[in-house]
Amino acid sequence: DVKVTQSSRYLVKRTGEKVFLECVQDMDHENMFWYRQDPGLGLRLIYFSYDVKMKEKGDIPEGYSVSREKKERFSLILESASTNQTSMYLCGTGTLQGGAYNEQFFGPGTRLTVL
Amino acid sequence: GENVEQHPSTLSVQEGDSAVIKCTYSDSASNYFPWYKQELGKRPQLIIDIRSNVGEKKDQRIAVTLNKTAKHFSLHITETQPEDSAVYFCAATDSWGKLQFGAGTQVVVTP
Numbered sequence: 001d002v003k004v005t006q007s008s009r010y011l012v013k014r015t016g017e018k019v020f021l022e023c024v025q026d027m028d029h030e031n032m033f034w035y036r037q038d039p040g041l042g043l044r045l046i047y048f049s050y051d052v053k054m055k056e057k058g059d060i061p062e063g064y065s066v067s068r069e070k071k072e073r074f075s076l077i078l079e080s081a082s083t084n085q086t087s088m089y090l091c092g093t094g095t096l097q098g099g100a101y102n103e104q105f106f107g108p109g110t111r112l113t114v115l
Numbered sequence: 116g117e118n119v120e121q122h123p124s125t126l127s128v129q130e131g132d133s134a135v136i137k138c139t140y141s142d143s144a145s146n147y148f149p150w151y152k153q154e155l156g157k158r159p160q161l162i163i164d165i166r167s168n169v170g171e172k173k174d175q176r177i178a179v180t181l182n183k184t185a186k187h188f189s190l191h192i193t194e195t196q197p198e199d200s201a202v203y204f205c206a207a208t209d210s211w212g213k214l215q216f217g218a219g220t221q222v223v224v225t226p
Contacts, residue, residue: 033213040124042204042216043159058213059116090158092214101147101208106158 003027006091006107013114019078021110023091032074033058033092033104034066043090049074081114088112117142117209121217128224134192136220138205141186145207148181148188149214153202162203163190195224 007022023032031050035043035058045058047066055066063085067075078085091107118141128134140148149164165172165179165188172179176195181188188207192199202221206214 035216040218042121042218044216045213048213101214103149103161103164104214106160108158 004091004093004105004107006089006110008110009108011110011112013081013112015082015114017081017114019081019112019114021076021078021089021091021112023074023076023093023107025072025091025093025105027093027095027105028071029093029095029105030071031094031096031104032068033094034064034074034076035090035092036060037088037090037109046076081112083114086112086114117145117207117213117215119205119207119215119217121205121220123220124218125221126223128195128222130195130197130224130226132195134190134195134199134222134224136190136203136205136222137187138189138207138217139185139187140207140215142207142209143183143186145209147208148179149206150179150190151204151206151216153204153219155201159204192222195222197224197226200224 003026005024033048034046046064049055049068065077089110092104094104121138146167151159152162153159163179165181176193178191202219204219205217
């Protein structure tokens with residue numbers, strides 16, 4: 001059974017603070033993703049990683065950075081939090097088999113509020 | 116890049132009726148189309164998926180159809196039940212294999 005965990009369910013930060021969100025998976029998946037979810041906009045990809053030390057920008061990377069030092073761990077960093085980064089953040093993991101992408105599994109989400 | 120549009124944004128159905136959600140995509144190279152269900156306060160979970168070499172797939176009360184020529188795919192839920200109430204997301208892979216999600220459909224099944 002795939003287990004994807006995120007470091008916090010709820011987080012409240014102040015404008016300008018540095019924020020770390022961490023995702024850990026136990027399925028040895030090579031692919032990991034960070035999304036933000038906002039009403040009416042679906043899930044939008046912030047950053048993704050295909051392997052350790054690798055990172056690629058998604059659709060909305062501005063204001064975010066990521067780190068993947070170990071295969072099972074993918075961190076999202078908000079260098080200087082702003083109110084427009086108040087959102088639900090979801091981590092996803094997945095794998096590639098035989099050249100085909102398979103199901104992505106999601107963490108429980110972190111509801112971040114920036115005051 | 117890939118763009119996925121999903122309709123309707125909300126769908127209200129009577130228990131026992133069918134529900135249909137439609138999505139279109141723009142990247143002809145897309146080859147994997149999953150559907151996720153997200154209940155209130157919970158994480159999205161895969162309910163069914165289809166690959167580009169298949170036109171239709173069914174799993175009990177849920178079915179998905181894919182029209183590659185027209186670049187659209189649909190989710191069909193038959194004999195809806197109150198527990199089907201949730202937000203449903205369609206998605207399509209882009210040429211990099213990343214998932215692009217639709218905006219979601221809020222389905223409400225009324226008894």
